[in-house]
Amino acid sequence: MSADTKQYIVIAGCGRLGVQLANQLSREGHRIVAIDHDERKFAGLSAEFSGFRLLGDVTELSILKQAKTHLANKFIAVTRDDNVNLAVAQIAQVVFQVPIVVARVWDPQREAIFREYGIYTVCPLILATEDLLRRFKELRPPETQA
Amino acid sequence: MSADTKQYIVIAGCGRLGVQLANQLSREGHRIVAIDHDERKFAGLSAEFSGFRLLGDVTELSILKQAKTHLANKFIAVTRDDNVNLAVAQIAQVVFQVPIVVARVWDPQREAIFREYGIYTVCPLILATEDLLRRFKELRPPETQA
Numbered sequence: 001m002s003a004d005t006k007q008y009i010v011i012a013g014c015g016r017l018g019v020q021l022a023n024q025l026s027r028e029g030h031r032i033v034a035i036d037h038d039e040r041k042f043a044g045l046s047a048e049f050s051g052f053r054l055l056g057d058v059t060e061l062s063i064l065k066q067a068k069t070h071l072a073n074k075f076i077a078v079t080r081d082d083n084v085n086l087a088v089a090q091i092a093q094v095v096f097q098v099p100i101v102v103a104r105v106w107d108p109q110r111e112a113i114f115r116e117y118g119i120y121t122v123c124p125l126i127l128a129t130e131d132l133l134r135r136f137k138e139l140r141p142p143e144t145q146a
Numbered sequence: 147m148s149a150d151t152k153q154y155i156v157i158a159g160c161g162r163l164g165v166q167l168a169n170q171l172s173r174e175g176h177r178i179v180a181i182d183h184d185e186r187k188f189a190g191l192s193a194e195f196s197g198f199r200l201l202g203d204v205t206e207l208s209i210l211k212q213a214k215t216h217l218a219n220k221f222i223a224v225t226r227d228d229n230v231n232l233a234v235a236q237i238a239q240v241v242f243q244v245p246i247v248v249a250r251v252w253d254p255q256r257e258a259i260f261r262e263y264g265i266y267t268v269c270p271l272i273l274a275t276e277d278l279l280r281r282f283k284e285l286r287p288p289e290t291q292a
Contacts, residue, residue: 016252016271017271017275020254020271020275021275021278021279024275024279025279074282076278100282102278102281102282104274107162120281122274122281123274124270124271124273124274125162125163125166125270127270127273127274127277128163128250128268128269128270128273129163129166129170131268131273132167132222132248132268133167133170133171135248135266135268136220136246136248139246139248139266
């Protein structure tokens with residue numbers, strides 16, 4: 001991987017999605033800092049995870065500073081709370097000038113707010129709905145599948 | 147919509163995903179029964195929702211009978227609990243012989259179990275991870291976008 005494509009990525013929140021992303025992006029050779037206020041959440045990080053674990057509250061500026069957020073190419077806000085994600089995503093963007101900021105949003109109606117702030121969103125609910133409806137048009141009973 | 151494509155669909159669980167699917171599938175002209183043990187969950191159903199609301203525990207056979215599950219073309223298990231989804235999905239398939247059964251799974255490691263039973267799964271976590279990683283390869287900072 002060239003220096004160009006090797007990135008520094010801060011992940012705020014180590015729930016299932018945060019851990020999954022941290023493991024995968026670390027495997028791809030990126031430098032990762034994974035932040036969570038609950039130490040137990042780091043248990044999901046793989047043995048091969050080569051990034052840093054940072055224990056603390058993602059809404060505290062001091063923690064984001066410790067994470068060297070101002071150096072990050074990407075910031076991913078994936079705590080369990082939409083409001084926290086919106087808040088820290090904005091801080092990452094405005095205070096730390098991170099070029100690409102992505103946040104998970106549970107509530108699809110909030111996506112517009114995030115987009116207004118230039119924050120990319122990922123909404124598992126919309127993805128699951130689209131996936132299910134699309135596959136419904138293709139699915140056949142397992143027994144009668146050609 | 148022809149009689150052929152108009153389907154009878156039972157949705158177990160009216161959380162966000164259940165409600166979203168119920169509204170969309172009802173709009174497409176399908177006959178829907180939406181089941182939840184918490185009446186407040188039905189509030190998410192749209193004013194245009196033309197299906198039935200059934201208040202009760204989806205793990206009870208009597209409720210599934212009331213829902214006329216034996217007549218269903220499709221059964222969707224989207225309660226908040228993976229174990230409940232697996233249990234009712236199997237009941238729908240084995241007891242009520244529903245041809246196509248889909249369940250939401252939070253834990254990707256459980257997907258294999260569902261598949262073993264011939265139950266289709268949708269895992270929002272995997273979808274969100276894939277979506278984010280795919281878009282990461284394309285995303286540019288909003289300001290510098292061509």
